[in-house]
Amino acid sequence: MTQKRILIVDDEYDIRAVAELSLKAVGAWQVSTAASGSEGVAKAIAEQPDVILLDVMMPDMDGIATFHALQANPATKSIPVILLTAKAQAAEQRRFAELGVQAIITKPFKAMKLPTQIAAALNW
Template sequence: MSSINRKLKTVLIVEDEEDIIEILRIAIEFNSDFSLHFAKTGPEGLQKAIILQPDLILLDVLMPGMNGLELIEELKIFPETEGIPVAFITSRVQKNEIQEYQKRGAIGVIEKPFAPLEITAKIHSLWEQTYQS
């Protein structure tokens, strides 16, 4: 399949805060045509990523147990997940932090707090940037 015409079909969001999950669920399901899945921990996110093989993964940076930076490294180990684009959704957006995310392979960052009505457009923008380069 030509990567330029690749359609975003499945997104996995790994986020431990229930209120953020609900905001994302409502905002995205209302404005999108892709399938949305959630995990609340790093290990659950890894397991779901291997099984679902989503088109895009969004990770929170700060989670108990396995954090987002550890999870992005784990995703690189498995053949089922090593090529999946990953972005962070976080309030940690200092220049040095963003550089660290990019160094680890992240395609971008969605800053918290985010405007719920803009989140779907931001996800699509990350997707398009990934497959236009």
């Protein structure tokens, strides 16, 4: 089985660092990170990860705009996206689900369970 590759897009360094450590140590995945939506889109095009973990609330280009940019590009359209959000209200969750994302993981997340949550969402 080939090693899974994941791209984490989050403007908060601490979130990127904790998620990266967990996904490398527990999931044994290759991890790359981006600190903004535009950087995330560029890395997704260049690296073609197996999945993108995308923060919703970011300055400039938020997660929803980033998701739309990924969907608009033929090179990244088929990459599954999992939203990472602190917005846990049912209405917001429904709105995110209606976008066509693969899954939604709420913050704060349990770092040691993150690889399992992602794998379950993708049926890996």
